[in-house]
Structures are given as C-alpha cells and as structure tokens.
Amino acid sequence: MDKILVGLKRVVDYNVRVRVKSDGSGVETDGVKMSINPFDEIALEEALRIKERGDANEVIVVSIGNNDAQQQLRTGLAMGADRAILVETANHVDSLTGARVFKALIDRENPDLVILGKQAIDDDNSQTGQMLAALWNRPQATFASNLSIVGQKATVTREVDVGLEIVEVDLPAVITVDLRMNEPRYVKLPDIMKAKKKPLDQVLLGDLNIEEATGIKQVVFEPPSERQKGAMVDDVAGLVAALKDKGLI
C-alpha cells in the first residue's frame, strides 16, 4: 500500500494526576506535562512496523489542536513518521469534528489505511474511529491487538468481552488499536535530530471546509466525588448482613 494516516492527540501525560481548574472550565494544563495519547503511540508504532516490513511507502502523522501539538508531531517524526500535518484550532474538538477533519484529510491524501488509538485518555470517548469509518463509508476494525496485511486485506484480532475476535476487512479501512498490540519504540538519538528537517504542514481547521460539530457542549468540569470510607466485616455472614442493611440484596 502507499500511505498510512495516523492520529496523534496531545493529552495530559498518563503519569500526571489530573486536576480540574478552579472555575470548572476544564482541566488544568498549565505547566503540566503533555504527551502523545498512549494508544496513538501504539497506532504509530504499528504503522511504522508495517512500513518497515515493506508493506507501506509513507506514514503521515496528524494532530488537531493548537500550535503546541507540534511537539507531539515532532516526536512522531522522530519515531519514524515521514511527514506531519497539524490541523490548527483553538476550539475544543469533539469526536465528530475530529472524524470530519480526518475525512477531509483522507480526501486530500487518499490513504490506504487509517490507524488511530482506540480512545484518547483525556475524554475517553472512543468514538472518532467509528465515526470516521461511517463518514468515509469504509470498513472498521476497532480495539485491535494484532494486525496483519496481505494485499488489499487486513486481518485484525480484536479484544472483545468474550475473548478474541478475528475479523478480515478490505482496505482502505479504519483500525483502532488497543494497549496490547505492541510496545512503542524509544526514539533514537540520530532520528531526534533528523525530525527537525522532516516536513510539518500546518492547516487551519477553518480552511478544511468542514462543519464543526455543535451537538455536544461542555458545561462544567468537576472532580469525581471522594470515595466513601469503607468498613471491614468479620465474615461472609457479616457481609451479607451489611448488604441487606443497605438494601443492596
């Protein structure tokens, strides 16, 4: 195949304890370590392995957000992506808008495969890949833990509630990846220096002629309520009595 498109979302690093802003308008990001969404890093690793096996010519990484997301794209380039596209916007991007942006880029780039993380660890929606497949009218295989490509077909192992499901999809397709698919590589020192010279195109979201979704409004952010202190019971009988007492059984 020719091209693989990979999404890299800039999110609060998974090691950071997330705090809600005091005015409830969002999550604190000032002075907070930001990283590539871990599932997206796995998506990129998979795309790079496909390319290294000789099954693809080019890996393009895409991010949607403000100028700071360049940092995540540069990291993607240092990992081995060939070029990057930053779709700039200061607005919050919900799943549908994200999917529309990817659809607009697909129309420009004609990729054979789009690999995304199964969800972003900030809003945990797990929707963009599925919406994109619908907009594009192409097959989707979500929560992938293994992927092999032969000709114009991809065989995908999916992690589902009852176990592993193996599906075959025709390319082009959208694949979203799960945690156990691979272990992303370390960035190599010489590649860090080369990343600076790789192309990074910037496009304004407004210039893509897409409709920004307005169906979802973020009203207020609140930290989850603190967990109630638990109580120790002596034995099973005590547990049953406590559950009955609370009307739970």
Add this chain to the structure above:
Amino acid sequence: MLASDNGQSTMNFALSDEQQMIVDTVRSFVENELYPHEAEVERTGKVSPELGQSIAAKCKEIGFFAANMPEEFGGGGLNHLDFTLLERELGRASMALSVYFGRPSGILVACEGEQRERYLLPAIAGEKFDALAMSEPDAGSDVRGMKCNAREDGSDWVVNGSKHFISHADIADFVIVFVATGEEETSRGPKKKISCFLVDRGTPGFEIRTGYESVSHRGYHNSILNFDNCRLPGTQMLGEPHRGFELANRWLRATRLTVATMSVGRARRVLDLAVPYCVERKQFGQSIGKFQGISFKLADMITEIDAADWLTLSAAWRVDRDLPCNREIASAKLYATEMLARVTDEALQIFGGMGLMSDLPLERFWRDARVERIWDGTSEIQRHIISRELLRPLES
C-alpha cells in the same frame, strides 16, 4: 548538531523540542530498563555481565551510546548542555546500572594515529569500556603529589606504583592512567611532571585488584591498580609527554558537570517520592503535608533542586560557548552535591523510621549522596577553586 539553539533570544530557559525528546527518551529508558533491576543490585551488590551488556546493547540500538562523543568518530555529537540534560535523567537511576549507558571519557578524543583505531573508535562503538585512574592512597586532592611513575627506557616507559578508588575498572578493557614522569623546578618549588597512558587489561606488570566496600553506590565498584615494572611502548602515551595535567584539567570539567547534573536528577527522584508521601501519610488525623514542619521542607527541597539545576545547566551552556567556566562548574558541583545531601536527608526525615529501612529506596539515596561531595574534587577543593578565582585578580 545544535539541539539547544532553538530560540532567537540569547537567553531562553525553555527546552527545544529536540532537548525535550532527549529528556523524555532517557527518562523512559531509565524507568523501563534500569529501575526494574535496582532492587536486585542493592541485594546482591553486583550487576551480572549479561545484564550490563544488554543495557549497553539497548543503549546502542537507540543511538544514545557515546552520545557525548563527536559525530565524526561515530558518537552522538551532543554538546555539553544537551548531554548534561541527558545525564540529569540518567542520574535518577542506580550508578551500577547507568554506567552501562555508555559514555566514554571525553579525554579519548586526544587519541592520535593508531590509538584511534585501538581505543577511541572501539570505545565509541561500545566494544571496549574505559576507566580513568588518577587517585592514589597518598595523592587524593593533591593530584600532583602522585607517586606512581613512569621512567623512560629507550622508546618504552616503565611504570611502577599503584592507584586506588578507580571507578568501574573491574569492567574496563583498558584504563587511562596518569603517572609522574619527572620533576621540574618552578618559582614555587619543584613540581611533578605528569603524563597520561592507555593501559590494556592483561598488560604484563599491570594488575586490577578488587577495591574497597563503599557505603555509596552499591554494585558500582572501585578497584586498586598495581604497576610492577609494567613496560609500555611510547605509542601508549595519550597526548604529549609531561602534558598530562593540562589534559586532565580540560577533561575534569566534564566529569564535574556529570556529578552535578546526576545529583540534580537523583534529588528530583527523591522529591517525586517525598511529595505524594506527604499527602498520603496521615498522623494526628491529617496528611503530614498539612504540618508546616513538613511542608516547609518540601519548599526548601524544590527551591534548592531548581537552583542546582539552573546553576549546572548554565555552566554547561558556558562550556559550549567557550566562555570562562571553571568557577561556574565548581559552583555547580559544590552546590548540587551539597543540595543532594540535604534533600536526601530531609526526605528520609519525612519518611521517618521507614525511611531508614531498606524496604524503601530512601536509605539508598541517602547513602549514595555521601560520595558526591568527595569524588571528582571534594567540596573543599571546589570552594578553593571558586574563592581563588574571586581573589586572584586582586592579589597580584
């Protein structure tokens, strides 16, 4: 390679994207490849050769081996500032493990002719490990007082004497050794002339013996070197005859930056353990961080860590620009190592009795911190360098 020249401004405290990637990569390497083996190193006091080689191999694979050495010889070509950032992250981990994250002595760049093929290039390629020998039982801070000597015999040199406290000589394939090669008269009395030699493990008359048990850096061993009529061809000399002291002085700057920045990295790791503990640990019905006696400790710790960090980074920045930097490097080494002593001591205090137990890594950081104020120039020697630079211009 100019990862640090990211801004237009001459003073820019932000990391470039490239520097951030270096920091992130080394941090994640340290957390994934080194931390998991630390408990074992503490328990056994050693690193198995297989583990050491596998760390070195992984480091090579990601192109970070010999990151400090020039690109023209196959190194990573990082400048001092970028390399200082790298070593800051490396400093978080056990020295016994991080020593395999290959950083050959910068002094090897002085190799000439066939020395390049025999020492410089294999050191950069990770085929040969080096160690460096300066200290002697009777010549510590007073380096020039060294007794280990070489006398010229035809085109050879014959070395006699001993060295001690030689870090990681136990895993070295060759040692860079400084010895006295005569004496000269100066206006301030007689002064020893020093020369530098490259000595292969296994050279007749050269013995590498197990050193002392140290309270700091378990598993990172020191050795004793003995020379008994050890005959070396003249081609084993590194640099000019009798100019070894100048060579050492130039190189010692880099090792002092290394000690300073690794101290900063370790102090940050200690703080990363102490802060959440102050929230989780409850006494008298509340988090101990609510008590001013504890919270002010944290305030002092972060303030001192940041101060040491910037002092060290700015000294490295000066080296890269060929600005005078001896005093600045001495200040960084002095302050960062003394800061580490205070930070590890206070962190241990915050953890109370548990801090002393080997179930937690606090006692290890506290022990490890002790050597930093001694090796690569004691705090007293650093204060001497700093004060001399202040006073000398006014004294003549």
